[in-house]
Amino acid sequence: MHAILLGVRYPFLIVPLALLPACLSAQAPPSPPLVTILAAEMDRNFAALKSKADPVPYFLAYAVTQQETHLLAATGGMLASKDTTKTRSLDVTLRIGSPQLDNYHRVGGNAPSFTNGSLLSLDDNPNALKRRLWMDTDAVYRAASQRLLNIRTNKEVKVAATDQSGDFSPAPAVISVKPVSELQFDTDKWASRARHWSKRFEEYPEILNSSVAVLAQQEIKTFVNTEGTRLQHGRTFARILISARSKAADGMDLATSETLEADSPNRLPSDKAVEAAIDRVAKDLRGLLRAPEVDPFVGPAILSGRAAGVFFHEIFGHRIEGHRQKDDTEGQTFTKSINAPVLPPFLSVTFDPTVRRLAETDLYGWYDFDDEGVVARRVPIVENGILKTFLLSRSPVAGFAQSNGHGRRQAGAEIVSRQSNLIVTSQNSVPAAQLRELLIAEIRKQQKPYGLYFESVTGGFTTTGRAGLQAFTVIPLVVYRVYPDGRPDELVRGADIVGTPLASFAKILATGNQPQVFNGYCGAESGSVPVSAISPALLVSEIEVQRKSRSQERPPLLGRPLPSDGGDR
Numbered sequence: 001m002h003a004i005l006l007g008v009r010y011p012f013l014i015v016p017l018a019l020l021p022a023c024l025s026a027q028a029p030p031s032p033p034l035v036t037i038l039a040a041e042m043d044r045n046f047a048a049l050k051s052k053a054d055p056v057p058y059f060l061a062y063a064v065t066q067q068e069t070h071l072l073a074a075t076g077g078m079l080a081s082k083d084t085t086k087t088r089s090l091d092v093t094l095r096i097g098s099p100q101l102d103n104y105h106r107v108g109g110n111a112p113s114f115t116n117g118s119l120l121s122l123d124d125n126p127n128a129l130k131r132r133l134w135m136d137t138d139a140v141y142r143a144a145s146q147r148l149l150n151i152r153t154n155k156e157v158k159v160a161a162t163d164q165s166g167d168f169s170p171a172p173a174v175i176s177v178k179p180v181s182e183l184q185f186d187t188d189k190w191a192s193r194a195r196h197w198s199k200r201f202e203e204y205p206e207i208l209n210s211s212v213a214v215l216a217q218q219e220i221k222t223f224v225n226t227e228g229t230r231l232q233h234g235r236t237f238a239r240i241l242i243s244a245r246s247k248a249a250d251g252m253d254l255a256t257s258e259t260l261e262a263d264s265p266n267r268l269p270s271d272k273a274v275e276a277a278i279d280r281v282a283k284d285l286r287g288l289l290r291a292p293e294v295d296p297f298v299g300p301a302i303l304s305g306r307a308a309g310v311f312f313h314e315i316f317g318h319r320i321e322g323h324r325q326k327d328d329t330e331g332q333t334f335t336k337s338i339n340a341p342v343l344p345p346f347l348s349v350t351f352d353p354t355v356r357r358l359a360e361t362d363l364y365g366w367y368d369f370d371d372e373g374v375v376a377r378r379v380p381i382v383e384n385g386i387l388k389t390f391l392l393s394r395s396p397v398a399g400f401a402q403s404n405g406h407g408r409r410q411a412g413a414e415i416v417s418r419q420s421n422l423i424v425t426s427q428n429s430v431p432a433a434q435l436r437e438l439l440i441a442e443i444r445k446q447q448k449p450y451g452l453y454f455e456s457v458t459g460g461f462t463t464t465g466r467a468g469l470q471a472f473t474v475i476p477l478v479v480y481r482v483y484p485d486g487r488p489d490e491l492v493r494g495a496d497i498v499g500t501p502l503a504s505f506a507k508i509l510a511t512g513n514q515p516q517v518f519n520g521y522c523g524a525e526s527g528s529v530p531v532s533a534i535s536p537a538l539l540v541s542e543i544e545v546q547r548k549s550r551s552q553e554r555p556p557l558l559g560r561p562l563p564s565d566g567g568d569r
Contacts, residue, residue, distance in 0.1 A: 117412025
């Protein structure tokens with residue numbers, strides 16, 4: 001199961017980044033101490049294994065991820081938590097055998113796992129770092145050699161895989177050291193602001209609990225491999241998460257939330273903008289408490305741009321990740337669809353990790369290099385409805401021998417192909433008012449009592465394995481019934497969007513003309529990685545909603561405590 005979420009796990013005009021040449025000149029700046037230490041120890045360990053080990057390795061890479069994180073949360077005008085951490089972790093990638101068949105070969109859907117994200121010293125102390133590198137390299141080699149033996153045995157007794165492409169592809173060496181902005185975060189100032197913001201929820205007594213969290217993070221990635229790549233790069237990002245929860249009279253748990261993102265704390269919105277967001281979250285929750293429960297429904301709908309972004313991420317994005325095309329346990333929805341129509345002809349989909357910002361919104365899914373040291377690049381996946389390629393790491397797929405810069409992972413996990421910035425564009429776009437008119441016309445055409453408008457969502461999840469259902473769920477927060485007779489839109493609660501991918505694509509009729517951004521973290525085989533989904537609103541002729549589950553517990557029996565004289569609520 002793969003999911004994209006809005007929640008607080010870790011943070012995170014279109015301006016493209018300039019791509020670096022494949023290998024910089026010999027006059028590149030001096031290597032940082034960590035790069036020098038990693039490269040020297042990598043060369044020593046690799047030479048020793050090649051001379052002494054059997055089977056012999058052909059590739060070794062070290063990746064170090066350093067994170068500094070500031071996280072604080074306030075509720076009811078009081079600081080609830082405050083945490084600052086700084087860590088370094090090591091991931092070792094060691095390949096033995098040959099690029100055609102090595103220890104990363106998948107057998108029966110069994111994904112390999114060798115690295116564990118060991119913690120490293122924060123100091124560039126050569127002795128401490130070398131000891132950890134030596135121990136982890138030895139442990140990874142032992143596990144890798146045993147797995148390669150099992151793979152070779154397995155191939156003698158099992159039916160051959162459908163995709164006979166190799167396990168690893170070449171990539172040019174890249175040398176680059178990019179400065180990373182300092183993380184400027186005044187904890188006392190942000191704690192004071194969070195207290196002030198969170199107190200605003202006291203104006204809404206229907207809310208049982210609420211919080212305002214502020215997160216800021218700096219991430220520095222250092223990467224070396226035996227092909228000659230030497231990299232150090234990174235990013236900072238910040239986020240304010242506003243959330244509120246309550247319980248309806250019938251026991252249904254209700255929640256609303258909103259996030260405000262930026263690439264650094266000093267670019268986060270003003271107090272006025274945050275307070276306006278808090279009021280939206282609180283008023284939406286107040287409305288949901290009074291709203292009728294949704295009925296199971298199949299009919300026409302509009303998904304806002306943010307909802308449509310999650311829709312595409314779940315039903316499309318995961319199914320064009322390269323490693324799923326060569327795994328016979330996967331559903332392989334689009335494996336044989338290259339140069340065939342997979343979306344309506346007016347839609348195109350691009351993944352572009354070089355885009356950092358859309359209008360005034362900073363994007364989560366950008367990076368300069370993927371986690372295999374491959375330069376980030378723009379990848380047109382669907383052009384006018386026709387599928388052109390897949391998202392690729394350095395694991396080849398039949399018909400596609402080279403990475404296109406989408407090998408990604410969370411520290412401590414193995415790399416697979418993953419999404420970055422998903423961008424949907426349309427040649428059949430209309431203004432919002434006209435899109436609504438088209439929805440009304442579709443409701444009347446189908447003789448439905450109403451249609452639906454999905455204004456905001458919190459995330460979604462999907463299953464892609466062939467052993468399970470080829471299905472997805474998108475989790476809305478704010479949904480309205482739209483009536484064809486001119487009645488005001490009616491807020492409803494308790495709806496989940498459900499469906500199957502191929503049927504859903506065929507229902508898209510038109511789009512709006514204003515793209516919106518959903519930023520979040522996507523969880524899959526290689527851990528949680530930051531992603532963005534950018535899409536205009538979608539008009540669909542048919543969408544299915546089901547009722548959410550609900551508890552049997554009632555709202556609190558006791559009344560809300562009153563503030564003491566002169567005290568805070």
